Amino acid sequence: MLLNTLLVCEDYPPDAGGISVSARRLATILSSEMNVHIVYFSRGNPVFPLTYSLREKSHSMKVYKVGPYVTGWTIPYPDELRPKVLKETNEFLLNLLFKERIDVIHGFGIQNAGSTAAYLSRCLKLPLFLSARGKDVGRDAFDGRRRGILLKKLRSANIVIAVNEWVAMLLRMNFPQIRDFVRVIPNSTEMLSEDPIYTTTKLKSYFNLDPDCPVVGFVGSLREKKNPYALWKLSEQFLKPTHGKLLLVGNLDLAEYSEAGWNMKNFDGDFVKVITTGNRADVFKLISCCDWLVFPSVDDGMANGLLEAMACARPVICSETFSDVVRNGLDGIVVSAFNHEAIVSGCWTLWNNPELRMRMGKNARERIRANFSPEVEKKNWVELYQEYQRK
CATH class of the missing domain: 3.40.50.2000 (Glycogen Phosphorylase B;)
Incomplete structure (x- = not known):
């Protein structure tokens, strides 16, 4: 039976940027080996009730857009709205996942994607993988308002995956509590x-x-x-x-x-x-x-x-x-x-x-x-998912 993976992304095309490009590439190469469900956050000030749409669908890949949902740490709407946005998003995804047989959850990014992925992992008792990108570990590790939140998310993961050895070094140096759970899986092109x-x-x-x-x-x-x-x-x-x-x-x-x-x-x-x-x-x-x-x-x-x-x-x-x-x-x-x-x-x-x-x-x-070919990247991810899915 094919593995079912939920990929929660900070960004996804048509949004521009390195994370968006990498998320799309990962979803595409994995869909040849397993069923992939992608959830990403559209940008904009939230209007309640939040909207959710199935943007793409193929035999092995579904892409859901959640939003409008402002990504990042700085929320330009009142602070009391943030818990409401997170609550509605998480409830929607829980209902969605009850209809699908998900085996592993992967947060592609630590900010909003990491929060949602960690919540779903706790509720469904599923393995959690968190991908740490460059911007996740840089200045955030030295910001007192963000460091504690970042560490809490990182410690909730079975494995934290760094995109290169540089990010892995920063993770181990700044968060020694997770140093034994950091692995490196590079991007491909x-x-x-x-x-x-x-x-x-x-x-x-x-x-x-x-x-x-x-x-x-x-x-x-x-x-x-x-x-x-x-x-x-x-x-x-x-x-x-x-x-x-x-x-x-x-x-x-x-x-x-x-x-x-x-x-x-x-x-x-x-x-x-x-x-x-x-x-x-x-x-x-x-x-x-x-x-x-x-x-x-x-x-x-x-x-x-x-x-x-x-x-x-x-x-x-x-x-x-x-x-x-x-x-x-x-x-x-x-x-x-x-x-x-x-x-x-x-x-x-x-x-x-x-x-x-x-x-x-x-x-x-x-x-x-x-x-650094797509074939090498796919092999690395499939082996990691299967290692924890069997436990």
């Missing part, structure tokens, strides 16, 4: 299904980029933890003398950084091209027109853009946050997030050595194929 493009000339011209100058890529929303200062130094010390471009595939709010006192002139058109897209085919083409990509995060979970870049046979320069993915000198260059000179030096090394770029890029793709 579907970008392996695309054949790599090794010649960038046509793609650079297509996106109005100079084919004779370096194009350095970054994929994601450029928030503070992504280390925008390192990219600013890169634009000043590498892109300016080479007439290159930083191709930022994601979001960059120039006004926000300017208001914070940053001199953003190098980020305002001369050396940076910002493209916001939700089309995965566009992301593949944009990555493929880059000579290499940079991910200098000071703190992060598993960056989907990093895996996608490597799957597209592009070398990466990254911080030690991703040292469990990128092998220094083999498929990329690993440096300290705070050593901006080393990041710039790595760019000069790759630009001056086309053969090294090609070799590292091919190694990177094979690294992803062997360790």
Whole structure:
């Protein structure tokens, strides 16, 4: 008999963001091995009674949308409404689960998804898995209002799954009470299904980029933890003398950084091209027109853009946050997030050595194929579910 899994998600497409993309990928790959019921929270101020809708249905996957339901820790409606929202949501899900034979419950994220998943696990006496993403463990662990709530949720789980070794280290360091219950199951990427493009000339011209100058890529929303200062130094010390471009595939709010006192002139058109897209085919083409990509995060979970870049046979320069993915000198260059000179030096090394770029890029793709493919991720999750479902 097929295993029945409930996946409670903070975000889910069409919502944008790394958690949304990862949740959809996980649900899709698991549905080939088991029945998956997905519940996610739509955004907006709640109107009672809350609405619940079956958004998608196939032979092995059902997607329920709950909402409007404001996600996150900061609730912009009166505090007394939060218990009411949680109560209605949990009661609906309990009624739903009585009609389905659920074997395991998986909270994909610790905030609202973790609360609901923990409640359902207690009521139904089912195994609970909690996936800790990068933002779950960073600043929340140092906020007195959040730390106790976070620990309570983490201790309710049979297993806490970190998306990479960096997040696992933060969990064990900040919450020693759960250190023996932390495991790592990395993300995967579907970008392996695309054949790599090794010649960038046509793609650079297509996106109005100079084919004779370096194009350095970054994929994601450029928030503070992504280390925008390192990219600013890169634009000043590498892109300016080479007439290159930083191709930022994601979001960059120039006004926000300017208001914070940053001199953003190098980020305002001369050396940076910002493209916001939700089309995965566009992301593949944009990555493929880059000579290499940079991910200098000071703190992060598993960056989907990093895996996608490597799957597209592009070398990466990254911080030690991703040292469990990128092998220094083999498929990329690993440096300290705070050593901006080393990041710039790595760019000069790759630009001056086309053969090294090609070799590292091919190694990177094979690294992803062997360790971060959807097949590997599915195998890891199925084995974990079955281990606890049998108990």
